[in-house]
Amino acid sequence: MDLLVVGSVALDSVKTPFGQVTEALGGSATYFSYAASFFTSVGVVATVGEDFPSVHLDLLRGRSVDLSGLQVAKGETFRWVGEYGYDLNEARTLATHLNVFADFKPQLPDQLKTPSLLFLANIDPELQRAVLRQVERPRLVALDTMNFWIDGKRQALLEVVGEVDALVVNDREARQLAQEANLIKAALTLHSYGPRTVVIKRGEYGALMVNSGRFFFTPAYPLESVFDPTGAGDTFAGGFMGYLARQGRFDEPTLRRAIVYGSVMASFTVEDFSLERLKRLKESEIGARFDSFQELVNFEGRA
Amino acid sequence: MDLLVVGSVALDSVKTPFGQVTEALGGSATYFSYAASFFTSVGVVATVGEDFPSVHLDLLRGRSVDLSGLQVAKGETFRWVGEYGYDLNEARTLATHLNVFADFKPQLPDQLKTPSLLFLANIDPELQRAVLRQVERPRLVALDTMNFWIDGKRQALLEVVGEVDALVVNDREARQLAQEANLIKAALTLHSYGPRTVVIKRGEYGALMVNSGRFFFTPAYPLESVFDPTGAGDTFAGGFMGYLARQGRFDEPTLRRAIVYGSVMASFTVEDFSLERLKRLKESEIGARFDSFQELVNFEGRA
Numbered sequence: 001m002d003l004l005v006v007g008s009v010a011l012d013s014v015k016t017p018f019g020q021v022t023e024a025l026g027g028s029a030t031y032f033s034y035a036a037s038f039f040t041s042v043g044v045v046a047t048v049g050e051d052f053p054s055v056h057l058d059l060l061r062g063r064s065v066d067l068s069g070l071q072v073a074k075g076e077t078f079r080w081v082g083e084y085g086y087d088l089n090e091a092r093t094l095a096t097h098l099n100v101f102a103d104f105k106p107q108l109p110d111q112l113k114t115p116s117l118l119f120l121a122n123i124d125p126e127l128q129r130a131v132l133r134q135v136e137r138p139r140l141v142a143l144d145t146m147n148f149w150i151d152g153k154r155q156a157l158l159e160v161v162g163e164v165d166a167l168v169v170n171d172r173e174a175r176q177l178a179q180e181a182n183l184i185k186a187a188l189t190l191h192s193y194g195p196r197t198v199v200i201k202r203g204e205y206g207a208l209m210v211n212s213g214r215f216f217f218t219p220a221y222p223l224e225s226v227f228d229p230t231g232a233g234d235t236f237a238g239g240f241m242g243y244l245a246r247q248g249r250f251d252e253p254t255l256r257r258a259i260v261y262g263s264v265m266a267s268f269t270v271e272d273f274s275l276e277r278l279k280r281l282k283e284s285e286i287g288a289r290f291d292s293f294q295e296l297v298n299f300e301g302r303a
Numbered sequence: 304m305d306l307l308v309v310g311s312v313a314l315d316s317v318k319t320p321f322g323q324v325t326e327a328l329g330g331s332a333t334y335f336s337y338a339a340s341f342f343t344s345v346g347v348v349a350t351v352g353e354d355f356p357s358v359h360l361d362l363l364r365g366r367s368v369d370l371s372g373l374q375v376a377k378g379e380t381f382r383w384v385g386e387y388g389y390d391l392n393e394a395r396t397l398a399t400h401l402n403v404f405a406d407f408k409p410q411l412p413d414q415l416k417t418p419s420l421l422f423l424a425n426i427d428p429e430l431q432r433a434v435l436r437q438v439e440r441p442r443l444v445a446l447d448t449m450n451f452w453i454d455g456k457r458q459a460l461l462e463v464v465g466e467v468d469a470l471v472v473n474d475r476e477a478r479q480l481a482q483e484a485n486l487i488k489a490a491l492t493l494h495s496y497g498p499r500t501v502v503i504k505r506g507e508y509g510a511l512m513v514n515s516g517r518f519f520f521t522p523a524y525p526l527e528s529v530f531d532p533t534g535a536g537d538t539f540a541g542g543f544m545g546y547l548a549r550q551g552r553f554d555e556p557t558l559r560r561a562i563v564y565g566s567v568m569a570s571f572t573v574e575d576f577s578l579e580r581l582k583r584l585k586e587s588e589i590g591a592r593f594d595s596f597q598e599l600v601n602f603e604g605r606a
Contacts, residue, residue: 216602219511299563
């Protein structure tokens with residue numbers, strides 16, 4: 001197993017100014033693994049209820065995602081209901097039904113205990129630490145989190161952040177976790193908490209990385225219509241980690257290309273609801289959009 | 304004269320979370336011309352009152368700025384009072400005393416009527432057109448505006464926008480003028496109004512350009528402390544136009560480097576109040592920061 005993700009598999013009901021879906025496939029581990037599958041072999045540790053439609057499992061299996069770590073628990077699948085206004089940068093949560101996810105205790109089957117790379121998606125930081133105790137030291141561990149844990153379990157979160165190689169959060173989470181309004185200072189503060197690499201996702205403003213003290217910026221791909229931003233951050237992480245797993249090294253040029261591949265994958269996800277755009281995605285489109293990113297930001301040096 | 308700017312010279316009182324100044328030198332033509340003077344010869348058409356401190360004129364003359372188009376009118380100089388919260392992206396205007404600026408009728412002395420490049424800073428669009436009637440067709444004309452004119456004189460503004468080569472506005476102005484929330488669509492809509500080049504300033508998120516349909520993005524320089532964003536947009540325009548004037552051509556690679564030089568100059572302005580940082584600025588710092596921008600965004604192509 002090259003890459004393992006521990007996170008959520010969910011059914012999302014989402015409304016945007018451009019349409020809506022009901023109980024569509026969602027969840028951090030879903031978006032992450034589907035995006036990463038274009039680059040590397042990937043396994044999922046998560047939980048769903050007995051009501052989870054098998055068609056969704058078939059979809060992931062169709063991408064060769066290893067689902068041996070997916071627990072099917074008594075009860076209903078995690079459901080999220082949210083909506084976006086014309087400012088698509090922030091979702092308004094209307095309902096969160098944790099259901100079986102409330103009792104999720106990640107248990108890694110033996111064959112998933114030696115991943116080369118590990119992504120700890122947004123779950124309770126104590127569970128993130130418990131997962132770290134179950135794996136043999138992977139070559140790179142990255143972690144995401146959210147405001148709920150920053151508020152409620154700050155100390156546990158800081159402890160696990162101190163144990164990982166890379167932190168992948170959005171700009172609001174970065175500011176909140178660092179307790180610092182200036183995003184550049186916030187990035188450096190998070191860097192000082194331990195992770196060698198800090199990646200900050202900024203929605204329509206792209207992403208930035210601090211790696212061993214050096215900054216890298218990339219814009220978001222210019223899209224004339226963003227349909228639904230749900231899953232963009234997890235898709236970004238899947239492209240980022242998937243590319244790193246494929247390359248098997250973490251030097252600055254590789255990390256920079258990984259950030260761009262993450263941005264590429266996220267730019268597809270937001271073009272439609274749920275995983276619809278990713279389901280139609282061709283390998284050749286990924287390369288073409290990567291090249292477009294380079295065209296977007298390149299300029300010649302001083303004469 | 305390589306570059307001419309028509310705009311305001313003002314006395315600004317500004318409060319930010321990091322300090323305050325009272326009746327400091329400000330105004331669009333001031334920031335613009337001071338920044339541009341690092342690249343080319345620049346002249347100013349503006350008006351001040353009889354109370355305007357001569358020390359400020361000496362400062363501009365010290366940069367060889369041509370002030371033969373600066374009218375000293377009976378009355379008091381334009382004054383602006385504003386403040387910023389921790390979100391430094393938007394100023395709150397506390398008071399605007401137009402004073403002599405209310406009756407400003409730009410009159411170009413003969414020696415300023417043949418500029419190679421012309422920048423119409425944010426003034427009444429009817430005055431912007433009147434200036435266009437006074438110059439022999441320059442090689443490139445760029446224009447800035449603000450919400451007040453977009454609301455109040457939309458038709459006159461659209462007419463003058465249709466006559467210029469480049470539009471340089473911030474993101475809110477772009478959305479408002481294009482009547483379009485999606486910034487990419489807004490940029491293309493503004494492009495369709497006539498200007499071959501549309502530059503959109505995004506504060507801490509950098510800048511984007513659409514030139515003949517092609518997009519270019521640059522981040523803002525990562526600063527750990529932004530002291531006062533007043534004048535950043537006009538400084539950006541000064542660096543942008545100053546570099547273009549020096550190079551004397553407007554092809555895509557030159558325009559891209561000009562955007563970066565604009566960003567470089569703006570990144571210095573925000574490091575202190577008024578023109579304080581620009582006053583201390585050395586030529587070598589400009590080149591070094593330009594190189595840093597390249598380092599910030601560069602990544603290698605697909606293997």
